[in-house]
Amino acid sequence: MIRLTDLTIRFPGFTLDHISLHVRRGEFFALMGSTGSGKTLVLESVAGLTKPSGGTVRVGGRDVTRLPPEERNVSLVYQDHALFPHLTVLQNVMYGQRYHGIAKEEGRRQARELLDTLGLSRLENRRPEHLSGGEKQRTALARALACGPDVILLDEPLSSLDPQFRGELRRTLKHVHETTGTTFLMVTHDFADAMILAERGAVIKDGRLHQQDTVANIFRRPATPFTASFVGMTNVFPARYAQGCCTFAGHAFEGLPELPAWQTGFAALRPEDVFVGSAGDFPEGWRILRGTVERVEREGFTWTAVVHCGDQTLTALVDRHMVLSRGLESGSTVTLGFAGEHLHHMPEND
Ligand SMILES: Nc1ncnc2c1ncn2[C@@H]1O[C@H](COP(=O)(O)OP(=O)(O)OP(=O)(O)O)[C@@H](O)[C@H]1O
Incomplete structure (x- = not known):
């Protein structure tokens, strides 16, 4: 579903170095690494928000390397949720639908269905300032799903949550992934999140890919000393x-x-x-x-x-x-x- 080939991005002092990754249709894939390793740059390249210096990005078999974000049919859920403060939960979720040709009534029906799946129905008229961190994150997820994307990109979805909400959102993410069949690419610095949520994943350090495999294999047989330390060895x-x-x-x-x-x-x-x-x-x-x-x-x-x-x-x-x-x-x-x-x-x- 997502195929990155030799993706390269050069900034002064940092290079994302020939990253080649394959995320299969319908799978939950975790891109792991410590802070500053280049994970967000990979996500932004898939979303079309950062222009690569070299290499190609394919989504759903199409070469999207030069396409603008709105033509890629991918949704990015930011770490800080990026909800519209003046809109209610329902309005936030419905916001992007008009740009995807979804009629209002049908959009509202789909949005309510998503709110129900994500346990947000009773909050549909609230504004973001009155939501907990976990509720904001679920609203952002509902908004991303509401346009029926091929791919959901998640930037550290669990990092800002306390342990109780973390467990809850992990379960929600797993449930949504299983019920919608959408392809998920999640960025995380926490191997535990990847272990619980993802089937396959990759480890990146200083802009270089260290390993790409099933999460179970990365855990059991890390390929490099960095990956070994990252998975607790x-x-x-x-x-x-x-x-x-x-x-x-x-x-x-x-x-x-x-x-x-x-x-x-x-x-x-x-x-x-x-x-x-x-x-x-x-x-x-x-x-x-x-x-x-x-x-x-x-x-x-x-x-x-x-x-x-x-x-x-x-x-x-x-x-x-x-x-x-x-x-x-x-x-x-x-x-x-x-x-x-x-x-x-x-x-x-x-
Ligand atoms: N527009 C930019 N100009 C210059 N350097 C940049 C730019 N965007 C990112 N970088 C640098 O690229 C490197 C990788 O950034 P990136 O945001 O992908 O890291 P990350 O792995 O997502 O880290 P974190 O977990 O802290 O978000 C960092 O050193 C960052 O400072």
Whole structure:
């Protein structure tokens, strides 16, 4: 449904560098990356609001690279909703329909149907200033859907919401996607949003595409150290591979499953896959590292131990009982264990 080929945009100090992406008809696709990575520029290129320096944009099989926004049949939902303050919810939703040749009565019927789907019926006469963040976002979504676009583009739809409304809007987005069958391209810096909503996605950093795959594969098998960190595999180490042995963090491990053929690369582990204990605590076959606790950190209900091993630092999730019963503190000598199949390997060419 959307096909970007070698999309390039050059600004002083930033280049969106030959991005090629394919979003299939009817799918929910998440474009992920941290702030300033170029996600919004990609959305704006699809919407026709930013002119590429090179490459092509195709929507629904048509080359739209040089078409104005109104001829692309895509709707962009902005992060700040961009609702008209002087119009009611219903009027906001109906606003764009006249430009799409939708007759008023039919438009009103469709708009009310959408308000119903989005749980906004009782608010149809309210103005935006009297809506919560989640209600504004749903109104903006209804307005985008009201013109029957081929594609909905969502710019960080959940980022400004508190956790309660976030969960609610996630469910709404999922429901609307499933019931309308419209193609959704969402930009987000939060991998959790992508995990819950999207089937496929892509990760972008500094204007370059790092990976494009199913969200499940990006989570399980990140292609680059950046993507690994982005999906929570935050222990990433330079590693050497030779004769069936993988060496990182000052330890050499033999007999690991599925060792890659390359000689240097990166090995990565999720903090939740690294356990603190004594050598005898770990199941047979687990790999062991020894290190010194640098610090124990608490974040809400979660505790992490940051441990020096060789010339690297490993982070392991620990529970409160472990911290107290073992007296884990800065300077403690600890043994860490992990299962070989949890170690993920990546080649060097980032
Ligand atoms: N019109 C412009 N002129 C110059 N630089 C621009 C322009 N628009 C965007 N940029 C730069 O391009 C880079 C990518 O911007 P973009 O808005 O796509 O990032 P993003 O990934 O969406 O970030 P965020 O999550 O913070 O919105 C940024 O460094 C930004 O400053």
